[in-house]
Amino acid sequence: MSIAPAGSKGDAILQARGITKRFGHVEALRGADFDAHAGEVTALIGDNGAGKSTLVKILSGVYGATSGQVLVDGGPVSFASPSDAHAIGIETVYQDLSVCPDLSPSANMFMGREALRPGLLGRLGFLDNPTMRRESAVAFQRLKVALKDMDAPISSLSGGQRQSVAICRAAMWAKRVVFMDEPTAALGVVQTARTLDLVRRIRDTGVAVVLISHNMRDVIQVADTVEVLRLGRRIASMRNQGITVPDLVGAMTGALDTVPESEPGVAA
Template sequence: MTSTDPSMNPGAPATGSRVAALEARSIVKSFGTVRALRGASFEAYPGEVTALVGDNGAGKSTLIKAMSGVYSPDAGEILVDGNAVRMSNPLDAAGLGIETVYQDLALAPDLDAAANVFLGRELRRLRFLTDQAEMRRQTAASFKMLGVGLVQDLRVPVASFSGGQRQSVAIARAAMWASHVIIMDEPTAALGVIQTGKVLELIDTVRARGLAVVFVSHNLPEVLQVADRIEVMRLGARVARFRRGEADVDRLIASISGAYANEVTA
């Protein structure tokens, strides 16, 4: 079932003219004797949600971290808008317009939503004071635009928000600062059904604004619902790519488990 012919590569972009907002090329990353990534590649295009799926240990998290500046790859290239970039920390990624939303540990629970949104990028008065009013105003406007329906007082610590609302704050923060790519590492893993629905809606909104969204999830129905493209990783490399409508749960499971591939692995 494995094919080397590019025309038989259904998940590849329709035309060669499109430039990926974020691309990983043949990334290798080892931890001691463990080769987490063995020539892993990945592409995400603007205005699309690209899902990254794979079994535990397939290398998704390592690849995400290589693309968000947390790890430096041992070999291979990361490209932003077709240009090779070097990232040695998450700040470098932020500077390139790449923001990451984590499943957990994303917010400071004792700070309010505006303080979290602007954490590390505070608007200032007199150089060292915070401009609270302006940060709250911009946060309110941005939440409204993204359809984050936070009825709470913006002064309330986010600890009092529900899990879904907290994740919405985290995604809204990323959407406010990302100019190219938002990487979401299992953003719905800790959420209930209704809250997950809200977060998926928010992802739609973010995509509609032209950002490339990278969406990591174990929930295959959710992936099929939200993703424009799906890339499957197995044993540290990409094994399959699908466009919307080309895959179903059975085919995804087959790819994840190694029974199906439409890509040559290194």
């Protein structure tokens, strides 16, 4: 497809090594590792309090880590803010929609990154709406998302379509990684299936997709690899070949391994 893949399929784009994060007395991450590869969907799973959201916030620049290293394309990076992560091509789709219901799809796609007219008008801050509209249409087309109206406020779209606008926005700007935090949590069955299709299409453009989900069936349907967090550490990293829901649940809860269940000092 038209996007240049950040690396060839399978290259490790985003890695974390030995990440710890302390909030006061609470140790949310205790030496967590993580790997996401180009052109793959990596599912990040774990029970509540396992440290998933903390890890994602560190990897997307929202928090800094207490210790440990984040590597992009194999080189260490440090993010002072989400904008740093954006600049490097890492985008996040949040669980609660980050779209503006009163504005058009293209205004939402270019939210905070509006295209300006060339020349003097641009320097005065005049918007280049035709360009934004055209590029949004291209992005929707590339991901095969059909919106019934490119100019109506997206409040007139269904919840699933609004979610796909949010996902397409992340995909349009992400050069390397798209994080998706429970993208199907609020969706019905049909919409969920369509959103998972969208996830696959984004993966096929060559970026790494990281899917945070509680829904094990979603994970098995769409993931290439599954990273399991428990008590602030990665305790498994498996290829999605012949994995079953009980396998995943077992890994998450510790039923399948020998790590003692009651380790101190971890909370949500």
